[in-house]
Each structure stands twice: as C-alpha cells, then as structure tokens.
Amino acid sequence: MMSPLSVWESLSCFHSAEMAQKYLKKCYQKISLNEADVQSYNNCYPFIYYLEQGELYFKQALATPLSIQPILLFYGYIHLIKACILTIDPFYPQNTSVLAHGVTSRKRKKQQYSFLKDEIKIQKNGLLSHFAKEMFHVKHLEAEKYQMGELLSQIPEMDDTFKLIFNKRTHIPLSLNGKILSFPDEILHHYHMSEERLHQFLKEKTENKVDVQDGQLSLQDSVYGEIPPIRLNNKTSQYSLSCDRTQAYTLPEPIIHYLLLYNLSMIARYETEWWSELLKSNSSDDYPIIKNFLYLSLEKPPALIKNYLLSNL
Template sequence: MYTAVHTILCENPTEKMWASYLYFENEPTTKQFLQSAYEKQEYKKANVLAFTNATKFIYYIKQARQYYQSAKQSDLLVRPLLLYYGMGSLLKAYILTRDPFYPATTKVLQHGITSRKIKKNYYSLAEDEVRIQKDGLLPYFHSLLQKEPLYDKYQLSNLLALLPELQPVYQRVYRKTSLLPVTLSPSLDFSQSCTVLYLSEEVLDYAHLTYNSFIYYINRYNKGRGSFSALNADIPSGIIQLEWHHPTCTNVKENGNGFENELFSSNYKGEFFYNISTDKNYMVNEIEIHYMVMYIISMLCRYETEKWGEIVFSFTSEDMYVIQEFLTISTRKFPNIIYDLLLGKRHIFQIT
C-alpha cells in the first residue's frame, strides 16, 4: 500500500502536517494528482474526470482543515462533533481519488455505522459498541481498501486496545495490556537484508507457544514479502530476539508498510508494537478504528447531552481520561494517516 517512508523534521509536527495538505489546495496540482490517480485505475477520460472533481476535492480538504482548526479552539462539550465531521471530509477526499463518480447514490452519504440509541443509567465507554450498516461512508471506504467485510459490531474496549499511542492510558485505566513495544537493533547488518528486533519474553506466555512455534505463528499473518526467523544469540533473560527479512529493505523503518504483518502496528513516531490479542476479528484498519470511536463519542456529545455533560464535568468517571487522550491522539494522527493514504507513502513528522 505504501511505497516509502519519509521522515520530515520540523518544529511543530501538527502544523507541518496540515501545511503539507496545502499541496492539494490549488487546482493545477489537484487536477494533475486526480488525473494520475484515475489513469492508474484505467478510468476513461481521466483528464475530464479530474477537471470535474478538482474543486470538490479541494473543498473536502479545506473543510476538513476548518473543522480541525475549529475543534482545537472549541470547548470539550462540542469538540468531538467537529472532529468527527473533519474525519468525514478527509475520508470523502480519499474516496474521490478512488471513485470519480462519488457519491453515486445517497446511500453512501450515510454514516454507515450506528450506536445504541438509549444508553444505560450506568455508562461505560469501554462497554459501548458500534454496529456496522450495509451502506454508508465507512463500509464504502472499507470496500476500497480490502475485500473482507467488516464484522457486524465492535466493542469499544477492543478498538481502543489497538491504538499504539493510547496504550499507556489503556493499561492504566483498564489494567490490561494489549500491545507490547518492539525494540529494534540500532545497528544494521549490511551482509544480509534483515532487521533484528526484540520483544519481551512474556509474549510467549500470552500466545501459549514456544519460541520456534511463535515464529511460525506470526509468519502466518504476513501480508507481504517480509518474514521472521529465529536468531540464536546470547541476550539478557526476559527478552526474545528475532530477525525480519525482506528482499528489498535492510531495515523495517525503511519499508512503507512496516513489518507487513497484521500483528504489528506503529505509532505516528514510527515506533512498532505487537498485538497480543487472540481475537483476530478486531484486525481493523486504524483509520476505521479512529472513525468508529470518534463516532461513538460524537453521538454522546450530540444526542446524549446530559450523560456527556456528566462525563465531561464529573470527577468520578474514568471515561474522561480515556476520551481526552483519544481526542488528542486522534487530532494528531488521523489527518496524518489519511495524508499517507492519499500519497501512498508514510510520513513521519518529527520534532527537530
């Protein structure tokens, strides 16, 4: 999906990220960008389609920018709603690069997901769930990324568990571990195309596997040309060591798709994590995770005003800590991963 990794040194990663979006906010550049995208997909009259959609695409981006800027300046009482609409505008911009006739029907303009309409007297964000509909923005976006359909419903605790940046808060509040950090060797072995990586030995306990069986297990989830192998060397106790091989990448940090394995994810700093969950039904694209969680929070904000107020202003709700951290993380990361998707490259905006 991603052809390369670009690390961009800057003083303010968020400002630099949004400044990079200016590339899409002028007609000549946007027309060329859309025409190239349509030609790769072999659409007829790609130049005409690009001319027709350029203005629409630009306004999707500009609208998203305005939603995010307004959210930054707004009170927490309304911020989730603004962020959710900003997400929707960014998703529509990407969809337009894949489907020049979007929206072909009004069905694809729906949310595509629902939540429970009546919340319990005792509300817990982790216990809430989102249900997937047949038609709408999210299922249509998903269909453009992969063939396997989304499941009928997802519990938020399982979705939150998959966000690398949220892991410290997740562990503190829910007293569970779902992601383990991956340490990469600082030295490169140029004699072979491999990356040496280290994991806590407890990963074997979570998987209920021996070292060699574990390597076989994770290789079953490879989605590209990368693969893992054993590395027998003297290392401190409590740690396991593996090699990751790829025919074109010496180091995994150079690969746009990371480890090319469903069990591994990365944060916006380019650091890697291993998912210890045994429920593979929750292997959802991170873009969709952010969208689903923000949908639930925005619906609380919009339709469950009293409960939302209690969460925001109460000192007794642990949800507030999780929600505030999620809003901060999503504000920074979601536009970043959509930008990556648009250009087909990973972009790591890093403080100088």
C-alpha cells in the same frame, strides 16, 4: 508525535488545482481508468475542498471545548476520508446509499452505562462500508459489532492510558532495523508461539505485506504506515503489536478512529445529560480515557490520511 500544523503543511501541497489534477490522474491511471484526464479534471476541486473543509473542522476542534470536540472531529474526519475515496473511486458519490454514516449506536441505558462496554453496529450501506472496501479492501463488515474498549485497545498511543488506569498493557513495541522487524520474548510468551510460528501468523494476518526470509520478518518496500495488526505509534515512531486479539485486531486504524469518533459524536449530540455529567464530575474512568483519545484525535486521524495520500505518490 507529529504536530497538527506539520500534517496540514504536508497536505497543503494538494491545495493547488494543478497538483491535485496531476495527483488524481496518477491515481486513476493506476486503476486503469480510461477517462483519467477527464475525471482528474472533474475531481480536482472537490478533492481540494474536502481537504480544506476537513482541515477547518480539525483546527476549530483544537480551539473548542471538549464537550463539542467529538462532533467537529468526526465531521472533519469524514471530509478527509471523502478526499481519499476520490483517489480510488473517480465517480464518488454514485448514489445516496454511500452518503449515510453506515454505523448505528445502541440505545444507552441510563444506569451503569460504561463507554468501554458500549457497542456500535455496522450497517450494510454507508460511508464506512464504502471507504473500508475501496481504500482498504475490507469487506463483509455488515452487522459486525465492536465494543469501544476493543477498538481503543488497538490504538498504540492509548497504551500508556490503559497501563495507568487499568494496569493493563495493550501494545508491545517492536524493533525495526532497516526493514527487519524484531520481537521481544515478551510477545512470544504472550502469544504462546514460537518465533517461526509468529512470523507465519503475522504474514497471514497482514495478507503478505510482510515477508519471511531466512527466519526474519521484514517489511515490504510498498509498506507506508501501519500494517494491521502491526501498528505504528506516532508518539514514539515505533511499530508495535497489539496484546488483544479481539474482533478489531486486523481492522485498519482509520476505520477504528471512524467508529470511535462516530459514537462519541452521537453521545455528544444525543446523550447530553450523561455527557455533561461525565465532563463536569469526572465520575468514572471513562473520562480520562475519552479525554486522552480526543486529544490524540486532534493529530492521529489527519496523520493517517496524510500517510494514505502520500503512499499513492
């Protein structure tokens, strides 16, 4: 997996005002903004500050106890997301409605609470809906509910954890030869599809980000990183396909990490008794799952942001 340092080294190229302005100007020209020069100048320092502040939170999380890691990771991630939003929304924030988190967590029951079964609900306004629409063209998330287990099963690096704890596979690796993606027969059996049907299914689900030619599935030239439901495992540098076709199946992974980190940050802040008991007693399978996810979160969200920003180059 890419080390945190190398991600920050890659992002440090944006820490120059001259570079940031040139980069933002190119982004704004792509969206045919008339004031590309003016807005790139206005936004170059906020863009740099968001990246720098995000980096500080993540580096501090690396050196802090697990008990407060979710809070630092979530707020660090928010700053990185805001830097990305500035590349596509030159006038962000235009109103206060986009500043709220945009998610609510349900009231927890004290008895028999399970993190994997816990749900969050998407609100109409807020940062989540805004960056989902602006960055990934994902709309109509309002009032959608997602379980933590569904979200975690869509992260390819969590596959080993699910296999060890639940004897359940969540992702099946794909082979990539040049731009051609190959699937093991295991996927065809699991999905109950012929190869031809699977190709068409994925072409539709990825919104034509993969091509089908001569009976083969290939990546488009413009693809950089993940193309849900085909996801990139940073640990193995391999594409994989999720076994679980849940509601989160086609959610871009940056959104998935936002939802999980939001809920864990709320638990760390407001469910202190349950959170402290979990960390001290290791009383349930929630503990290794959350611990492994937070360990992954020190690296994966910044890597996703890096991929997003570099794709504009």
